[in-house]
Amino acid sequence: MAGMELRALRKSYGGLEVLHDIELSIADGEFVVLVGPSGCGKSTLLRMIAGLEPITGGEFRIGGRRMNEVPPRDRDIAMVFQSYALYPHMSVARNMGFSMEIRRRPAAEREGPVAAAARTLGLDRLLERFPKALSGGQRQRVAMGRAIVRDPQAFLFDEPLSNLDAALRVEMRLEIARLHQRLGTTTVYVTHDQVEAMTLADRIVVMNGGVIQQVGTPLELYDRPANRFVAQFIGSPTMNLLDLAADAAGLRLGNGATLPGPGSAAQLGIRPEHLELVSAEEGEIAAQAQVIERLGSDTNVFTEAEGIGLLLARVHGNVDLRPGDRVGLRLMRDRIHLFDAEGARLPTAH
Amino acid sequence: MAALRRTPPALVAGKYAAIAAYVAFALFPLYWLLKIALTPDALIFSDGTALWPSELTLDNFRTVIFQSDFMAYFRNSVIVSLSTAAATTLIAAAAGYAFSRFAFRGKRWVVALMLLTQMFPLLMIIAPIYKLVAAIGLLNSLTSLIVVYTAFNIPFATFLMQSFFDGIPRDLEEAAMIDGCTRLQALRVVILPLTLPGLGATLGFVFTAAWSELLFALMLINSNDAMTFPVGLLTFVSKFSVDWGQMMAAGVLALVPSCLFFLFIQRYLVQGLTSGAVKG
Structure with a gap:
């Protein structure tokens, strides 16, 4: 050897x-x-x-x-x-x-x-x-x-x-x-x-x-x-990528929600398993369920998020949802990844 | 499942009848050759187109074997054909392997040039070949025929061998090289046994081509000692008559080596030797 x-x-x-x-x-x-x-x-x-x-x-x-x-x-x-x-x-x-x-x-x-x-x-x-x-x-x-x-x-x-x-x-x-x-x-x-x-x-x-x-x-x-x-490339399903706008308040998502972070950040990455599915009122991102894949152990919920686009959330076990239902999504803050315009990783706030 | 796929008996019978008809059609000239060879000289014309000779004889064979130079022609043909087949296959196998496995400068040009040699009618180049062979003092020698036949057969044989090598996955020799072989060892131990069908086909093809070649043999050989059998057959044609019976007997004898040769190589011609080598 x-x-x-x-x-x-x-x-x-x-x-x-x-x-x-x-x-x-x-x-x-x-x-x-x-x-x-x-x-x-x-x-x-x-x-x-x-x-x-x-x-x-x-x-x-x-x-x-x-x-x-x-x-x-x-x-x-x-x-x-x-x-x-x-x-x-x-x-x-x-x-x-x-x-x-x-x-x-x-x-x-x-x-x-x-x-x-x-x-x-x-x-x-x-x-x-x-x-x-x-x-x-x-x-x-x-x-x-x-x-x-x-x-x-x-x-x-x-x-x-x-x-x-x-x-x-x-x-x-x-x-x-x-x-x-x-x-x-x-x-x-x-x-x-x-x-x-x-x-x-x-x-x-x-x-x-x-x-x-x-x-x-x-x-x-x-x-x-x-x-x-x-x-x-690593992780299945693939990580969600959200475009960001940077301003004085920090980083702004497409729907207007703000996050702390470096002003140079261009994209936010969040894995589907790190997106919490909550009620429409509780979420920081409002979305509508489109396709629901039930795998038994997990459920993949493809949603159309307002002002953002397609977002996939992966939930453990089963969820009581139907296509068209309004849902809320919450980002697990310690699981957020930030990338600059070239795709390089940036330090996150947590 | 088998019951579902059973073919109607009438269709099976029809298929066999069609095959039998084709085989009868293809073999009829050979039968006619044998028939005339076995018919006594006196009856050749009186029997005409009767399917069976009214009398059988082996006299024609006896005359051809013992009272003509046929055995000498036959020996010359065997020497020329075997040498040509061996030399061509050896060179074509090496060239085919190189074309199949290596990328080298000028490869396309060499391939194009080899293709080009196949485009000329032989009659066009027979005069220059004659001059060349005469200039190096090889007229009336079997060597001249071996050299010329080998040269003319190499391009086609090379492409034939290349296609066989192309059919053998590169992974096999790479695996052998990792297992401890040099490239030559990998070629000898792993690739060559898998190329036997290709070598058999090439040998058979070249042997048959050299065995029945007439044009060059006629031009380059004048002496009776160095004549090959196709030229020798013409000696049965004299100014005033054609000795049909003996000519056909000689023809039948000439078929024997070709048949023996194909009998010998046919087991190598069986395809599918590489199945199981890679995924599937």
């Missing part, structure tokens, strides 16, 4: 720079999730870590050793691909033991680690099968087994669950979390699914446009997003 250091890492294709000065330290045994929208450069970064993409500039180290020019086979890493990438002409056992086979370890020596990994992943009875005779979930397990048998310094996962159905995804997520707890191997995991990121990560790296937006624990990102992009 080993930590990783990414120093001013850059990647260009011809004249087009797609990753800009990536700075990141990954501690030994840490589970880091790279998350961001499609095309943000997260998979490219992972492939640079794997050695599958040349590094244009900067320096990359694993366990203190410079890796920029080291080919993938000598980086001592294992990767689980989105497509699983199982060798179709080899049995499950041979797929899993391939890294040892290519290093000319005798067959007898390969059996132990393959059997152990197969037991862990519940693949014992499938060892003689070929990939085409496996279900999606089983293929995913074999891909993970192959990585485990490799016994690497670091695991790399490239959107490993995105081809699975929702139920299987939850199951495999749990499996990956358990695996990391048991092995404690440094892991870099790429996903565009923020639930995967929030549930698996020790730290999340949010990327957009080839730039790291914020690095932090899941709760740091949720509670103190560094900018509007992170605020909107």
